[in-house]
Structures are given as structure tokens and as C-alpha cells.
Amino acid sequence: MPLVLYSAVIFVGLLCLLFIPDGPRLNPAQEVAAASRFSLVQWEVTNFLDKWANRLARELARTPQDEDVRLGQVREYFALVEQTQAVRRDLAAAAAGQGGDVAALEVRLEELEERQAALQDDVEETLESTISAVLRKLGLASVGGFIFPPVDIRLGEPPKLLVSSPRERIERTHDVLLHPGVGIQKSESMESSLLTKADLSALVVEIGGVATYPASVLNNRPLRSTLQVASHEWLHHYLAFRPLGWNFYTSADMQTLNETFADVAGREIGDLAYILLGGSIEPESSTGAEVPPPQDQEAEGFDFAREMRATRAEVDALLASGQVARAEAYMEQRRQLFVENGYPIRKLNQAYFAFHGTYAESPTSASPIGEQLREFRRLSENLYAFIRSVPRFSNYGQFLAELERIKRLQTGDGSN
Numbered sequence: 001m002p003l004v005l006y007s008a009v010i011f012v013g014l015l016c017l018l019f020i021p022d023g024p025r026l027n028p029a030q031e032v033a034a035a036s037r038f039s040l041v042q043w044e045v046t047n048f049l050d051k052w053a054n055r056l057a058r059e060l061a062r063t064p065q066d067e068d069v070r071l072g073q074v075r076e077y078f079a080l081v082e083q084t085q086a087v088r089r090d091l092a093a094a095a096a097g098q099g100g101d102v103a104a105l106e107v108r109l110e111e112l113e114e115r116q117a118a119l120q121d122d123v124e125e126t127l128e129s130t131i132s133a134v135l136r137k138l139g140l141a142s143v144g145g146f147i148f149p150p151v152d153i154r155l156g157e158p159p160k161l162l163v164s165s166p167r168e169r170i171e172r173t174h175d176v177l178l179h180p181g182v183g184i185q186k187s188e189s190m191e192s193s194l195l196t197k198a199d200l201s202a203l204v205v206e207i208g209g210v211a212t213y214p215a216s217v218l219n220n221r222p223l224r225s226t227l228q229v230a231s232h233e234w235l236h237h238y239l240a241f242r243p244l245g246w247n248f249y250t251s252a253d254m255q256t257l258n259e260t261f262a263d264v265a266g267r268e269i270g271d272l273a274y275i276l277l278g279g280s281i282e283p284e285s286s287t288g289a290e291v292p293p294p295q296d297q298e299a300e301g302f303d304f305a306r307e308m309r310a311t312r313a314e315v316d317a318l319l320a321s322g323q324v325a326r327a328e329a330y331m332e333q334r335r336q337l338f339v340e341n342g343y344p345i346r347k348l349n350q351a352y353f354a355f356h357g358t359y360a361e362s363p364t365s366a367s368p369i370g371e372q373l374r375e376f377r378r379l380s381e382n383l384y385a386f387i388r389s390v391p392r393f394s395n396y397g398q399f400l401a402e403l404e405r406i407k408r409l410q411t412g413d414g415s416n
């Protein structure tokens with residue numbers, strides 16, 4: 001690829017920074033989080049230039065890798081992900097006095113992380129090229145097969161997110177990106193400060209990815225999940241140049257429409273990329289992106305999704321009747337129930353529902369948008385049509401009107 005085209009790509013990447021849906025907004029929570037805020041400028045300087053310098057060096061050297069070598073690197077990288085997670089668990093147990101050699105485990109963890117870091121650049125490029133290949137097959141490339149914006153990811157530890165909501169209702173109001181190293185004590189300190197100083201429910205959450213450029217994608221997930229998250233974040237880059245993305249912050253419904261569209265389409269794109277890399281897809285159940293894995297299997301028959309939906313419905317009813325304190329006491333009771341059944345939720349409050357409820361397929365959401373988007377997808381001719389259609393809507397009303405129009409056409413009623 002000529003240098004002129006690389007320069008154009010870098011320019012496109014910088015433009016993407018102006019329209020980051022997952023990024024922070026100016027809000028009162030910034031004062032509380034000032035010392036822990038994540039620096040987007042530092043992220044771009046550190047990662048964007050480094051990524052493209054590495055890619056340019058590889059292009060100039062003209063040393064394309066063999067397909068088997070690339071796939072082997074991907075397999076090794078994600079095997080290391082599993083091994084690293086296992087060693088971290090053993091290290092935590094050893095540090096708590098439950099057996100194990102702490103020093104030896106620390107050495108082993110460092111070795112695994114070093115090998116993972118050595119593979120990272122090549123693995124990122126393989127994942128990017130695979131997702132790009134899927135997008136081309138879907139028909140989403142421009143003239144010459146160029147994907148716009150280019151797929152660009154950085155595997156690592158994404159920033160955390162401080163989310164706040166009014167106590168009297170569930171509404172995602174103020175977000176601040178935080179340094180990924182922020183611990184539990186600091187998180188709870190910020191949450192308490194927002195409660196006492198601004199009467200806001202607050203929560204620091206870990207996120208799987210953020211639509212910086214390159215997109216920051218969590219590096220401790222399995223391959224399939226990583227591809228889905230990377231595709232989700234690319235869709236935010238794609239939406240940055242379309243009405244749906246431009247209007248992300250105009251309403252809660254538009255935030256939910258953006259995030260849920262990226263979820264629905266991102267899963268499909270990610271799965272196609274997974275298959276392209278040799279993976280096989282088996283039927284699976286999902287209770288939502290925010291569901292923490294159960295720590296044990298003692299509570300057979302406990303349905304997280306059902307219980308969480310019931311919790312959300314009761315909280316909505318209590319808040320609607322002005323019973324804020326009672327709603328908060330109820331959420332704490334329910335949190336303890338989830339913990340008892342193997343789901344280690346640290347805090348269940350209005351901010352928890354405000355954040356996770358943005359993703360309408362989650363059991364924490366009270367929005368109909370999840371089912372509406374799934375129906376829109378079912379009625380779309382194919383994934384290409386779905387991805388091309390939804391981003392052109394400037395507001396939720398336009399989306400609903402188009403959905404109704406398509407439904408009438410499908411039922412044979414073509415009247416306008």
C-alpha cells in the first residue's frame with residue numbers, strides 16, 4: 001500500500017476520534033474522577049502511531065506471513081490467554097494462603113505475559129484482516145476493496161467506566177473513562193462521593209472494549225468473543241460517519257439503538273470471522289453481556305436472566321411510585337441473592353441498570369429495542385441489508401416507522 005494511502009488511513013483514524021460513541025462526556029462526575037481519568041490523547045499517541053508504524057514497516061519489508069503461521073500464532077495467543085487466566089487464579093489463591101508457591105507463579109505469569117506480548121502485533125493484524133475479509137464478502141467494501149473506516153484494534157486492558165444515574169429513576173446521565181488500574185477501594189470512594197455530593201447513584205464498571213482508534217479490546221476473552229467485541233467496536237467506527245452514530249447522545253433510545261445494533265450485527269460479523277479462522281459455532285444460551293460467570297454450580301435451577309428481569313421490573317415500579325429508599329434496599333437484597341447463587345455482583349443500583357440496560361438484549365433492560373432490532377434483522381434480506389439500513393436513521397421514530405413499513409410489506413399490506 002503506498003505511503004499516500006497510509007497517510008489517508010491515518011487521517012481517517014484521527015477523524016474517528018471526533019465521533020467516539022463509547023467515549024466520555026463532560027459531566028459532574030469528572031470532578032470526582034479527576035485523578036483517575038483515562039487519557040484519550042495519551043492512548044492515541046501511544047497506540048495509534050505505534051500500530052501504523054508497525055504496519056508500515058511490515059509493508060515496506062514485504063514479508064507476508066504464511067497462512068498456517070498466522071493461524072498458529074492466533075491459536076497460541078488465545079491458548080496463552082487461558083493459561084494466563086489460570087495462573088492468575090492460582091496466584092490469587094496462593095496469596096490468600098490456600099497453597100501454591102507465590103514466587104514461582106509470579107515468574108510463570110511474567111513468562112506467559114511476555115510471550116503473549118510478543119505475539120500481539122501479528123495476532124491483531126490477523127484478526128483485523130479476517131474481520132475485513134468478512135466485511136468485503138458482505139459487500140461493505142468501497143472501490144478497490146477498501147474497508148472504511150479500516151478495522152483497527154489493540155488487545156489489552158480497556159479503561160474502566162464510571163457511570164452515574166439519578167436515584168429517583170434509571171437513566172444513564174454521566175460517564176467518565178477511568179484508568180484501567182483503578183481498584184475496588186478507589187472505585188467505591190468515587191461512587192460514595194457522587195452519592196453524597198451530587199445525590200447520584202454511581203458505579204465503576206469493567207468494559208470489554210471501547211471505540212477509540214484503534215479500538216481497545218479486552219485481551220482475556222476467548223477468540224470468538226474477542227472477534228465479536230472487535231466487530232462491535234468497528235461498527236461504532238462505521239456509525240461515526242452515519243446519522244445513527246451522529247445522534248448517539250440525543251436520547252436514551254438512540255444510545256440503546258446504537259449499542260444494541262452494534263451487539264446484534266457485531267455478533268454475526270464476529271462469528272463469520274471466527275468460522276473463517278477455522279472455528280465452529282455450536283448453539284449456546286446467553287443471559288446478556290453483563291452477566292458475571294457463576295463461581296460455583298451449587299444452585300441448580302437458578303435462572304440469572306429471569307431473576308434479573310424480575311428485579312428490574314420491581315425496581316422500576318418502586319421508583320415510579322417514589323419509593324427510592326425501598327427500591328435501594330430491595331436491590332441490595334437481590335444482589336445478595338445473586339451472590340449466593342454464584343454471581344459476584346459488587347453493587348446493584350440504579351447506575352448498574354442504567355449502564356447494562358443500554359444494551360437492550362440484556363435482562364437488565366426494560367427497552368423493547370432489543371426485540372425490535374432482532375425483528376428488523378429477521379425481516380432484512382441479509383446481514384448486508386441490515387447493516388446498511390439501520391445506520392441511516394436519525395431518531396428512534398424513524399426506525400420504528402421503517403420497521404412497521406417492512407412488516408406491512410411482509411404481510412402483504414403494501415399501503416403507506
